[in-house]
Amino acid sequence: MRFSYARVPSMGGERGRETVFYSMYAYGWLASLLIWIISMIWYRGKINTCSNIDCAVKLSVYSPMIEAVRYHDVHFENSLNHSSPYSGFPTVETEEAWDNLHIGIKLRALNKSEEEPWKRLPSSISPSQDIVGGFEVFHQLYCLDLIRQFVYRDYWDYSENRALNATREMVWVYIDQCIQTLRLALTCHGDTTPYLMRYKNGTRTGEEPDFDTTHRCRDFDSLTRWAKAHSIRNPEFEEAKNHPA
Ligand SMILES: *[C@@H]1O[C@H](CO)[C@@H](O)[C@H](O)[C@H]1NC(C)=O
Ligand SMILES: *[C@@H]1O[C@H](CO)[C@@H](O)[C@H](O)[C@H]1NC(C)=O
Ligand SMILES: *[C@@H]1O[C@H](CO)[C@@H](O)[C@H](O)[C@H]1NC(C)=O
Numbered sequence: 001m002r003f004s005y006a007r008v009p010s011m012g013g014e015r016g017r018e019t020v021f022y023s024m025y026a027y028g029w030l031a032s033l034l035i036w037i038i039s040m041i042w043y044r045g046k047i048n049t050c051s052n053i054d055c056a057v058k059l060s061v062y063s064p065m066i067e068a069v070r071y072h073d074v075h076f077e078n079s080l081n082h083s084s085p086y087s088g089f090p091t092v093e094t095e096e097a098w099d100n101l102h103i104g105i106k107l108r109a110l111n112k113s114e115e116e117p118w119k120r121l122p123s124s125i126s127p128s129q130d131i132v133g134g135f136e137v138f139h140q141l142y143c144l145d146l147i148r149q150f151v152y153r154d155y156w157d158y159s160e161n162r163a164l165n166a167t168r169e170m171v172w173v174y175i176d177q178c179i180q181t182l183r184l185a186l187t188c189h190g191d192t193t194p195y196l197m198r199y200k201n202g203t204r205t206g207e208e209p210d211f212d213t214t215h216r217c218r219d220f221d222s223l224t225r226w227a228k229a230h231s232i233r234n235p236e237f238e239e240a241k242n243h244p245a
């Protein structure tokens with residue numbers, strides 16, 4: 001500002017017009033600065049107040065299921081030997097609990113432009129012949145369950161699972177693929193939730209980690225409901241398992 005006023009000797013003639021020009025220039029510059037500052041504040045406000053769903057959309061690759069994302073804080077109960085419907089040696093209850101986790105149904109997927117032999121729904125089910133697909137969370141849970149079944153294979157009959165009712169060599173191939181699937185998923189999500197160590201008499205090291213920590217989680221029930229509501233209601237596709245071919 002000062003530099004333009006400093007040039008004012010009088011308000012007349014050539015120099016006056018020049019001064020008017022310079023002060024307009026300065027005001028224009030100041031106005032743009034103000035607009036810029038205000039929009040930055042507004043923009044930051046927008047970022048800080050984006051709804052969970054808006055943030056989820058920003059932080060995820062595209063998925064039609066993103067609309068089902070809800071967040072809630074969950075306090076994990078995960079100490080050594082903590083029992084849950086999913087833990088321990090196989091029983092009718094554990095098998096049912098795990099079965100309900102990975103939905104073995106197929107879903108209408110997205111359109112893909114690339115020329116690949118995508119599996120399409122018959123026009124009797126879908127006039128636009130949508131491609132058949134699934135969602136990674138269910139594939140990852142399937143993988144965890146496959147590894148679990150492999151661990152307990154001497155204690156339960158898992159021969160209905162095609163991945164385990166295969167040659168020894170192929171079973172290892174499937175198991176290894178599932179271990180890689182979970183490694184990729186875990187490193188991808190990079191859970192930063194901290195846990196603490198505490199002293200504990202009677203343990204081998206005299207200490208133990210406290211894994212009963214609070215996590216911010218996507219509501220799995222909400223995702224499951226969405227997936228079930230959008231599944232293909234057709235026996236041929238409902239029976240299809242997530243994996244393997
Ligand atoms: C684990 O829990 C079971 C049943 O609650 C108990 O019988 C067993 O001794 C526990 N094992 C260890 C290592 O704490
Ligand atoms: C796929 O594309 C067709 C043709 O453009 C469209 O009619 C159909 O709704 C699309 N399907 C999905 C799942 O987006
Ligand atoms: C396991 O595989 C064998 C050989 O392919 C087949 O005959 C049998 O029916 C399968 N068992 C089950 C329970 O699917």
Ligand SMILES: *[C@@H]1O[C@H](CO)[C@@H](O)[C@H](O)[C@H]1NC(C)=O
Binds near residue numbers: 199200201
């Ligand atoms: C462990 O045992 C020692 C000696 O008996 C005792 O002083 C200490 O308080 C115990 N620590 C915990 C965490 O229980």
